[in-house]
Amino acid sequence: MATLLYRLGRFSFRNRGRVVAVWVLLLALMGAGAALFLGPSSDKFSMPGTESQRALDALARDFPQASGATGTIVIAAPEGAKLDPAAVAPVVKEAASVPGVVAAVDPFQARSVSPDGRYALITVQFSGTAEDLSDESRDAYLKVGDGVTGMRIEHGGDVLRAAPEVGGSEAIGVLIAAVVLIITLGSLVAAGMTLLNALVGVGVGMGGLYALSGVVELTSVTPVLALMLGLAVGIDYSLFITSRYRQFLTEGLDREEAAGRATGTAGSAVVFAGATVVIALAGLFVAGIPFLTVMGLAAAGTVAVAVLVAITLLPAILAFAGEKVLPRRQRTGEAVAKEGFGYTWGRFVTKLGIPILLVGIAGLGALALPAQDLRLALPDTGSAAPGSPARDAYDLTSEGFGEGFNSRLIAVVTTKDAATTTALAGQAAQMIMQVPGVLAATPPQPNADGTTALVAIIPKNGPTSAETEQAVHDIRAKLATISGAEIAVTGATALGIDVSDKLGEAMPTYLLLVVGLSVLLLMLVFRSILVPIKAALGFLLTVGSTFGITVAIFQEGHLADLLGVEQPGPLVSFLPILLIGILFGLAMDYEVFLVSRMREDFVHGDTPRQATINGMGHNARVVTAAALIMTSVFGGFVFMDDPIIKSMGFALAIGVLIDAFVVRMTLVPAVMSMLGRAAWWLPRWLDKILPDLDVEGEKLRHHLAKPVEREVTPV
Structure with a gap:
């Protein structure tokens, strides 16, 4: 040599x-x-052989409209005041008009309003992944609500991932x-x-x-x-x-x-x-x-x-x-x-x-x-740079709803027919609510043919807490006892685990x-x-x-x-x-x-x-x-x-x-x-x-x- x-x-x-x-x-x-x-560059994590990846693959196959990137717009009224549905509606309409958005959910219809009525979450569903989103679409999303006065509006979600x-x-x-x-x-x-x-x-x-x-x-x-x-x-x-x-x-x-x-x-x-x-x-x-x-x-x-x-x-x-x-x-x-x-x-x-x-x-x-x-x-938006849109949205969400709303999970339930899906997805939601560390589980949301349903899960704690990690393991263990359906839990938090x-x-x-x-x-x-x-x-x-x-x-x-x-x-x-x-x-x-x-x-x-x-x-x-x-x-x-x-x-x-x-x-x-x-x-x-x-x-x-x-x- x-x-x-x-x-x-x-x-x-x-x-x-x-x-x-x-x-x-x-x-x-x-x-x-x-x-x-x-x-x-991409921050999309492919994890072959994991439950999270199986769920994501099932979403892409059976529920494509729910497999794209999501954004969350957090709205807060001034201290001591409550949000007016009439004032929030234009923000929802503007979010729905952003290029690449397939739906923006009114928080008063989805019941995503805080108990004191001061905070609300608008869920924005995009057709493509965060990597597919154009700069124009992302900029338009960040400008939603710019003309609104009297309310604080912050923008979060996986659509805001940016390369260092x-x-x-x-x-x-x-x-x-x-x-x-x-x-x-x-x-x-x-x-x-x-x-x-x-x-x-x-x-x-x-x-x-x-x-x-x-x-x-x-x-x-x-x-x-x-x-x-x-x-x-x-x-x-x-x-x-x-x-x-x-x-x-x-x-x-x-x-x-x-x-x-x-x-x-x-x-x-x-x-x-x-x-x-x-x-x-x-x-x-x-x-x-x-x-x-x-x-x-x-x-x-x-x-x-x-x-x-x-x-x-x-x-x-x-x-x-x-x-x-x-x-x-x-x-x-x-x-x-x-x-x-x-x-x-x-x-x-x-x-x-x-x-x-x-x-x-x-x-x-x-x-x-x-x-x-x-x-x-995996790092969450709570560790993002102070002053960044993602961090501001995380902090405002935690302030109004608790950190668990930044840890949201999804249980994907797949069966052979609509009737079985409805029954077993409802059973899954009830079992999830019995798990310590879970704050809420939404009613099942089926796809067009009813063979796949989604159950949104809100943990009590933040994305990186030990309690949330234990809750994910406990949820999976309970759902594994349900026969007759393929059930997998995913989401950014579950993927990180x-x-x-x-x-x-x-x-x-x-x-x-x-x-x-x-x-x-x-x-x-x-x-x-x-x-x-x-x-x-x-x-x-x-x-x-x-x-x-x-x-x-x-x-x-x-x-x-x-x-x-x-x-x-x-x-x-x-x-x-x-x-x-x-x-x-x-x-x-x-x-x-x-x-x-x-x-x-x-x-x-x-x-x-x-x-x-x-x-x-x-x-x-x-x-x-x-x-x-x-x-x-x-x-x-x-x-x-x-x-x-x-x-x-x-x-x-x-x-x-x-x-x-x-x-x-x-x-x-x-x-x-x-x-x-x-x-x-x-x-x-x-x-x-x-x-x-x-x-x-x-x-x-x-x-x-x-x-x-x-x-x-x-x-």
Whole structure:
């Protein structure tokens, strides 16, 4: 592997113009494809095999007029007054005239008026889904009642779902990353080149993703996740190869040879670090949830592009940068080589290995304690940004009717004939009313031929409350005792519960697949049994403490104001499995970067302890910079209003900090010093079976020892 990448690095350096031209052309093609084939994002969740999805499929088949998107217009009279039916009627009529609306129900006829007569709910039924709704229809819906005075009118419902905007607050993370690069590399050219390299990769990856959005359904979160990861790993991978290139230059190698060796050594670590991230993300398919599979594959694609850019475009850009990639003092020969903090820290950690290990494990274990209370749910409009139409409608509905009216469920009853449907749907409604946690169940509403009926259910509590979740399970258990009908409960709340349950079932399989494949990959890289196992155990400490801190802030509300968390509550259902996948891949990045250097020096004759110190000495500075960059990129997304993106950005940022500085740069060298030579033990029979990937570059050294390979092509 190292020899192949060495040749690739020299080829790219020598043919810099062509390589840059190819990437620029590819960037232009992906940009053009994104412009031509860009499709709308979707927040429609397809959950094959769940009761919620069965109900939605039955609605689409047997009750199509009730399967479209719905809107809810909340009307409130001034305090102390009651709503006048004559004043509400024009609002109902105006809502019914919105393009795409098939019906708007008068609240006085539907009895959706609060007991005090001050609040009313107008249910608006659209013919198509929220994704099918045009901007003109959505704008017209939001303007319903604008000319009415004397009443407060708010608009809610799933028709108002909007994709999070990209391009504002997350730029803060990129600016911080640029500052860290300048400080670390000591050269504006090197910093700018590294950042430019990463941005090209992100541009190509995002362009390709948006070009596919016309044929592949993407959720609104998918591009943000791809951008988040593409930026973070793109900068990090370029930084690692650039740092090794500069090291080779200071050792007296010519620029082309330095580029080849940097790509062969650091590039090997980049390839395998990227492979672990790709495996972790692609492994999300085991959850069996289509939108999560697409999300993982999209992010994996941007990471794969970042790796390709780092090992091909970067050597070409290095060729154009010339000696300016070095700090001015090194170019003029004024710099004096000295040991950095990494060596000091490495000696300290290896000397006090056992105490540091005990303190580190105890501290991370304490941080993980809040994770015991982890609760999951899909976000509801109660967690939307304050001041947004959806949030205002949610709050006004809760004020007038209680939070349960934001948790509405639908029981879909299907039989073979109208008489049976009427009887069994009525029986279902009576049984639902007996369930604790249910406030009301409406009389059955049949379709045209009477074979399917809907029973609307109003829980007592909010969409993400534990009481509502229990009520959904109890309702389903009771309805399962009715024979002669197909009955399924659905709605946004029920769908969120099904998502959480299905992800919980998939988690053990996912962990086994991802951790197993990655441990096998690390075994190939490091020719060791204990190093991969240690890496996996360290990851468990990282993810446990990350979950604990995230739960404490986003769910329990501690320090929530500092992060702008307006409404603490359950974490989004797919955050744990996404966080595990992404953090495992990124954790293995630092594991590969640090330990591959330790392995390299050990193979070349150093003692285990000295090899550990050397690995820290050579890579601590660049790993520190890489972790700060990745944290700043992820942290930039914390400033977004979208609660999903905010929690995801925070969890990834804090996870990277913990893993890089506590686990990889502290606990890992402590364990390596304690293991000694045993760290690199591999049974002979297994050593013969496993292919030698030569990440440490031993074969590359023999390759370079051949006289014919020492020829240098003029720059």
